[in-house]
Amino acid sequence: MERFDARKWDEKKRIGYSRKVLYYFLHPKNVGEIENPSVTAKAGSPACGDMIKLYLKIENDKIVDAKFRSYGCAANIATASVLTEMIKGKTVEEAKKIKFKDIVEELGGLPQIKYHCAVLAAEGLKQALAKWDVIQGRREIDESFVKLILAAVIDPITGESVLRGNKYKGCKIEGRKVKIMLNIPKDSPEAEVFEEQIREAFEGLDVDLEIEFAES
Amino acid sequence: MVIYLDNANTTKPDPEVIKVMLEYLKEKYGTPGGEFGHIFDEDAREAIEEAREKIAKEINASPDEIIFVSDETEADNLAIKGIAWAKEKGKVLASKIERKAILNTVKRLRDWGFDTYEVSVDKEGFINLEDLQSNLKGAILFATHLGNFEIGTIQDIKAISEIVHDKGALLYLDANHAFGKVKIDVKKLDVDLMSITAHLIHGPKGIAALYIRDGVKLKPLLDGDVRERGIRPGMINVPAIAGFGKAVELINYDDAKRMAKLRDKLIDLLLSIPNTKLNGPRGDKRLPNNVNVSFGHVEGESILLHCDLRGLVFSTGSACYSQELLPSHVIRALGGSFEDAHGSVRLSLSKWTTEEEIVKAYEIIKDVVEKLREISIYGGKR
Numbered sequence: 001m002e003r004f005d006a007r008k009w010d011e012k013k014r015i016g017y018s019r020k021v022l023y024y025f026l027h028p029k030n031v032g033e034i035e036n037p038s039v040t041a042k043a044g045s046p047a048c049g050d051m052i053k054l055y056l057k058i059e060n061d062k063i064v065d066a067k068f069r070s071y072g073c074a075a076n077i078a079t080a081s082v083l084t085e086m087i088k089g090k091t092v093e094e095a096k097k098i099k100f101k102d103i104v105e106e107l108g109g110l111p112q113i114k115y116h117c118a119v120l121a122a123e124g125l126k127q128a129l130a131k132w133d134v135i136q137g138r139r140e141i142d143e144s145f146v147k148l149i150l151a152a153v154i155d156p157i158t159g160e161s162v163l164r165g166n167k168y169k170g171c172k173i174e175g176r177k178v179k180i181m182l183n184i185p186k187d188s189p190e191a192e193v194f195e196e197q198i199r200e201a202f203e204g205l206d207v208d209l210e211i212e213f214a215e216s
Numbered sequence: 217m218v219i220y221l222d223n224a225n226t227t228k229p230d231p232e233v234i235k236v237m238l239e240y241l242k243e244k245y246g247t248p249g250g251e252f253g254h255i256f257d258e259d260a261r262e263a264i265e266e267a268r269e270k271i272a273k274e275i276n277a278s279p280d281e282i283i284f285v286s287d288e289t290e291a292d293n294l295a296i297k298g299i300a301w302a303k304e305k306g307k308v309l310a311s312k313i314e315r316k317a318i319l320n321t322v323k324r325l326r327d328w329g330f331d332t333y334e335v336s337v338d339k340e341g342f343i344n345l346e347d348l349q350s351n352l353k354g355a356i357l358f359a360t361h362l363g364n365f366e367i368g369t370i371q372d373i374k375a376i377s378e379i380v381h382d383k384g385a386l387l388y389l390d391a392n393h394a395f396g397k398v399k400i401d402v403k404k405l406d407v408d409l410m411s412i413t414a415h416l417i418h419g420p421k422g423i424a425a426l427y428i429r430d431g432v433k434l435k436p437l438l439d440g441d442v443r444e445r446g447i448r449p450g451m452i453n454v455p456a457i458a459g460f461g462k463a464v465e466l467i468n469y470d471d472a473k474r475m476a477k478l479r480d481k482l483i484d485l486l487l488s489i490p491n492t493k494l495n496g497p498r499g500d501k502r503l504p505n506n507v508n509v510s511f512g513h514v515e516g517e518s519i520l521l522h523c524d525l526r527g528l529v530f531s532t533g534s535a536c537y538s539q540e541l542l543p544s545h546v547i548r549a550l551g552g553s554f555e556d557a558h559g560s561v562r563l564s565l566s567k568w569t570t571e572e573e574i575v576k577a578y579e580i581i582k583d584v585v586e587k588l589r590e591i592s593i594y595g596g597k598r
Contacts, residue, residue: 017521025521031591042593049515049535049543049558053593069593073517073536077591113541 017074018108024078029085030067039135040204041128044120045154045197046071052080054124056087058132063087063095075114079121082106087125096129098122127152127201134205141178141207146171150180153197155190162194169214178202179210186213219573219580221530223416223505224365224393224564230418230466233459237420240455247452248443260454267461271425274464275412276401283426283444284457288392289317290437291411291426292359294448295388296321298434299357299409300330306356307331309385311343312549313366318359318390319545335360339550340497341369345379352383360387362405363394366533366546366562367496368506370398377406386432392416392424396464397472397504408432414456418567419463423456471567476504478565478574483507485578489585495547495560505565508533510547510556511585513594519561522584528577533560 017025038058044051050072057065066084070077083103087095100122104110110118130148133139153162162168162182169181180198184191191213202209220228240263246256248264265279272279285291296318300308310322312334319334326332333351336344341364348358358380363370373389380387386408391400396417402410409432413424428434428447440449479502486492491512496502511519516532523529531537533544535558543557552560563577 025518026525028591046558047554048541049554051593070591071513071593072515073534074521076515076536077518 016109016111017078018110020082020106020108021075021078021110024081024107025074028077028081030081030088031069032067033069034065034067037204039128039132041124041131041152042200042203043124043127043152044072044076047154048116049073050076050117050120052076052121052124054080054084054128056128056132058092061092063090063092072117073114075110075117076120078107079103079110079117080124083121083125092129092132095125098125123152131205141173141176141205143171143173146173146178146180149201150198153194153201155194162198176206177208177210179212181212182214184213185216187216188213217527219528219577221507221528221563221565221569221573221577223566223569224562225531226415226421227418227566228568229415229420229459230463232466233419233462236462237455237459240458244454247454260452263454263458263461264452267457267464268425270461270464271412274400274467275395275410275427276403277427278430281402281427281430283428283447284452284460285411285424285426285448286422286453287415287424288315288390288411288413290448291413291424292317292388292390293321294426294437295409295411295428295434296357296359297325297437298447299386299388299432300325300328301435302433303356305330307333307352307354308357308359309333309335309348309351309355310359311335311337311361313337313341313364313369313546314359314361315365315390316545318361322359337369337549340501341367341495341546341550342497342501343371343376345372345375348376349379349383352380352385355380355383355385357386357388359390361390361393362400363391363398363503363506364496364546365393366544367508367550368393368503369496370394370501370503373405373407381406393503393506396467397469397475399469402427402429409434414460414463417463417467420456420459423453423460425460468567472504475565475567475569478569478571479504479507481571482563482565482574482578483509485575486581489582492585493556495550495552495556505569507563507565508560510552510560512555512559513592514585514588515558516561518588519559519581519584522587523580526580526584528580530561530563530577533562534558 034055034057037055039056042053052070055067068080070080100118103118169183172179244259246260248261249257268279268282272282322332335348377387388409389407391410392413395412408429410427415421443449486509495508516534517536533547535541535543547557
């Protein structure tokens with residue numbers, strides 16, 4: 001058993017995790033996967049050391065269940081867990097209004113250096129809800145949607161989004177056909193990693209995905 | 217009771233060290249002064265010269281070759297910048313897996329117009345001697361370590377010094393993590409400069425020694441009076457030096473043998489956790505008190521925090537734990553993935569670590585890693 005008593009936690013210690021962050025870290029709620037989820041989304045990468053995957057069950061435009069899995073630090077686990085708590089029972093439109101600051105606030109604050117964890121969680125949610133709109137036929141798959149998805153696809157070497165540093169060349173969309181063009185040599189080791197990440201990011205969407213890499 | 221396995225970060229001062237220091241804080245509070253000092257000055261001078269002799273003897277140097285500095289970072293800076301300034305130009309090399317103080321000092325020299333080069337290492341952290349040899353043209357200094365601070369790899373310094381000296385360059389050795397655990401003879405190793413620190417051998421914080429081989433010229437970082445032969449002018453930290461001397465006197469290489477046994481036991485126990493790998497070599501080529509493993513699918517800061525709350529402390533190479541949010545450059549230089557770096561933990565033993573603590577530490581870590589893997593995005597994979 002834990003020798004630790006959360007009531008005696010000194011919030012000033014240990015890089016300033018609040019009592020609530022610690023609580024969600026030690027006893028995270030909604031861990032796991034949902035069978036037949038309405039929509040999923042993944043944000044982050046092993047490169048930056050923070051990654052979350054959200055699973056949502058949506059009925060009549062209301063989030064009836066939310067679960068997560070995470071790879072990362074205490075703040076990463078806590079933000080993902082508290083987010084699932086925050087969105088359960090909310091309508092899709094209500095959930096869309098959640099910003100990273102709301103997550104920080106809900107946790108009673110986060111050390112500044114850990115804000116990116118809340119940003120990651122908020123990005124994951126934004127992506128999931130955009131995908132849901134596409135599934136519902138309320139949103140077209142256009143370049144802005146593709147970019148929204150690609151924002152969470154991370155270069156394993158630099159830890160930056162694939163959208164940064166001239167790696168993204170453009171995309172062609174014709175009905176359900178989505179072709180993403182990247183300035184990454186097709187024989188390079190990262191090409192495979194990007195392809196896998198991009199395919200996973202589009203998971204659950206009824207699209208015919210093609211990824212074109214540059215000739216080496 | 218908290219199990220303290222972060223002795224490569226710092227150690228608990230030995231009660232005997234504290235006892236000696238108190239004497240120089242409470243009663244003999246003088247500082248070595250001029251040629252003919254008064255009684256307080258003389259007591260202080262005696263204390264620091266006695267400590268200097270003990271330290272010199274321990275590494276087979278002469279007392280004149282020992283300069284006291286505030287810590288290992290200062291020693292790195294004084295050795296590397298001091299040599300570079302004395303030589304005025306040339307190439308300064310370090311391995312990719314040095315401590316940040318060495319790597320950043322070398323980077324600073326590059327900003328100031330010196331040529332620099334980072335020598336690669338193999339997957340166990342041994343310096344690539346061919347890479348070293350082929351990049352020594354115009355070199356004035358190679359800065360490296362005896363035992364690696366993070367993964368415990370013990371370098372073949374005799375081979376390295378031969379290569380470095382053959383090209384007319386000097387060798388600076390960071391022996392901070394090996395000192396007191398590995399017997400060091402500066403003549404046999406044939407090093408030109410070497411740093412050793414007190415706080416890693418149950419001595420006080422805020423004191424270290426730089427060995428400068430007789431005849432090696434360097435420029436001081438600070439300008440002041442002639443204390444420490446003008447190489448390191450400024451106030452002499454008498455209580456810390458007296459404590460350092462005592463800590464050196466207390467070195468017992470039987471402790472290292474015992475630690476090595478416990479180290480191997482802990483490594484075996486941790487590797488019994490699925491999807492775990494050892495960073496650094498096994499056996500005699502590893503510091504006797506260093507354990508470093510990477511756990512797949514989990515991140516170090518989370519492991520650390522869980523363990524801390526259960527009464528076990530150590531450190532991690534995860535980016536989340538660093539102020540710069542960068543994963544361990546050592547694990548990355550070995551060819552390890554980001555995940556290997558983020559999931560790496562370093563457990564470092566001391567002469568006081570017991571077998572009971574080792575077993576208990578393993579049990580706590582195993583439980584924590586299993587718990588975190590259930591949350592892990594990799595689907596609760598073991």
